[in-house]
Amino acid sequence: MPLNIYWGWEFFVQLTASYHTKIDGDSATANFYVNAIARIKDGDSNYNLAMYQDKLVFKDGKWLFKQRNYNVLYLDQSPLKGKAFL
Numbered sequence: 001m002p003l004n005i006y007w008g009w010e011f012f013v014q015l016t017a018s019y020h021t022k023i024d025g026d027s028a029t030a031n032f033y034v035n036a037i038a039r040i041k042d043g044d045s046n047y048n049l050a051m052y053q054d055k056l057v058f059k060d061g062k063w064l065f066k067q068r069n070y071n072v073l074y075l076d077q078s079p080l081k082g083k084a085f086l
Contacts, residue, residue: 011084012038026058027066034070037080045080049073 019032031053039045055067 008040008042010039010041012036028056028058028063030054030056039080039084043079045077047076047078047080 014034014036017033017035019030021028021030031051034048034050034052036050037047050070050072053069053071054065056063057066058064
């Protein structure tokens with residue numbers, strides 16, 4: 001699937017689950033699972049299960065991303081034949 005995801009989506013849905021955060025002073029880690037399903041206008045499809053693994057830092061009264069990893073655990077790029085009602 002192309003990385004240029006700007007405006008080519010027919011639909012894109014991302015559901016998150018099992019969010020876990022650990023705060024240690026001015027730093028934190030945050031991990032959560034993602035179920036994403038998408039189809040772009042040319043018909044290419046993507047269904048994946050993945051995990052975000054974030055490192056954060058507290059600076060000037062705000063939590064900011066220091067690092068973000070997106071690790072795909074399962075990927076299926078078979079054509080999605082259903083109809084999107086968006």
